[in-house]
Amino acid sequence: MKFFERFSSAPAKTAKAGRAYKCSCGNAIFFQNTVCLKCNSALAYEPNLARVVSIDPIPKTNEWKIRGKVTGERLAYRRCAHLDTPARCNWILADHGIGAKEGLCIACRLNRTIPDLSVPENGVLWGRFEDAKRRMVSTLLALDVPVASKEENPEKGLSFDFLRSPKEGPRVLTSHDNGLITMNIEEADPAIRERMREQLNEPYRTLLGHFRHEVGHYYWDRLIWDTEWLDEFRRLFGDERADYGESMARNYKEGPPADWQQRFVSSYASSHPWEDWAETWAHLLHMADTLSTAWSFALDPRELDLEVEPYTKDALYKANEPNADRFLGFLNAWIALSAVMNEMSRGMGSPDFYPFALPRPAIAKIHFITVVVRTEREKYGRKEKS
DSSP states (O other): OOOOTTTTOGGGGGOOOSSEEOOSSSSSEEOOOOOOOOTOOOOETTTTTTTTEEEOOTSSSEEESSOOTTTTTOOOOOTTTTTTTTOOOOBOOOOOOTGGGTTTOOOGGEEOOOOOOHHHHHHHHHHHHHHHHHHHHHHHTTOOOOOOHHHHHHHHOBBBEEEEEOTTTTOOOEEEEEEEEEEEGGGGGGHHHHHHHHTTOOOOOHHHHHHHHHHHHHHHHHHTTSSSSSSHHHHOOOOOTSSSSHHHHHHHHSSSOGGGGGTTTTTTTGOOHHHHHHHHHHHHHHHHOOOHHHHHTTTOOOSSSSOOOOOOGGGGGTTOOHHHHHHHHHHHHHHHHHHHHHHHHHTTTOOOOSOOOOOOOHHHHHHHEEEHHHHHHHHHHHHHHH
């Protein structure tokens, strides 16, 4: 069952890429775990199965096998070479593609540059970024969008540079350029990130949010640019040919338009159509990962005792789109869940879990992205079978 199709009727146990896992001993385990705290079994994340599994070493080899019978498993795996680095990667790999020869999993082989690990603090900061990146990559894999490094696909691949600003400057800026995403690891310091959040007057700023936003720019290049979707993108988001530098300068000088809350997912989304797409893409991933987690723990947003007026098809990109009802299930589940999660955060004296409201134009844009992803995924599937 594909990702968005589950939300109108599928039971929680069918949710792919949820975050509820169990060790072979029955103990609850989590996405980042490497060892079961109850039985001391080795644990690893198998990205093709989208599961954390118990694993056992295969004698006289450096390979591992999944304990018990698991549908779809490979016979033998290797643990990612970054397991014993500050990245603390718990993923396993079974393929022999580019990057696999170094023993790197599908997430770690996306790295082009990592920080200078002779500086102890760099390892701590980089490790926090890797935690967020693996979660982001696991969601991309669940969505069945293409994930390949620039080594594997030089023209259309994705890679990351994790850098730190030199003392003499200039400051490293988080950015995307033709599939290369640059991240400033200083933002893994919570004090620095919070200072940036306040300076930019943002309600939300996280490492995971950075990844989801920047990878949105990458997927605009892959899914929209020079495709049949470009005209529809311009109709919904605006013309990306508007001067980017001028648009950003105006945004930082004058702020967002007065009516941005009626048209965009965030104030930053109003700065330029590219940023609108990236912000909308990021919000879709926020919704997808959180809802999948809720479903996998048998938390059904439809059962919440909450009076929320559901959105109807007239808010969508295309009301007659074949999967419109399923998307509405996904959307309205999110509205209910995020409202309750916000109240729970307030109960702890914490900032809102999801400090945003989704206006109708933003909902149409989110729906458009899901239509694009589903259509392109189906095309890709047909090519694979031909």
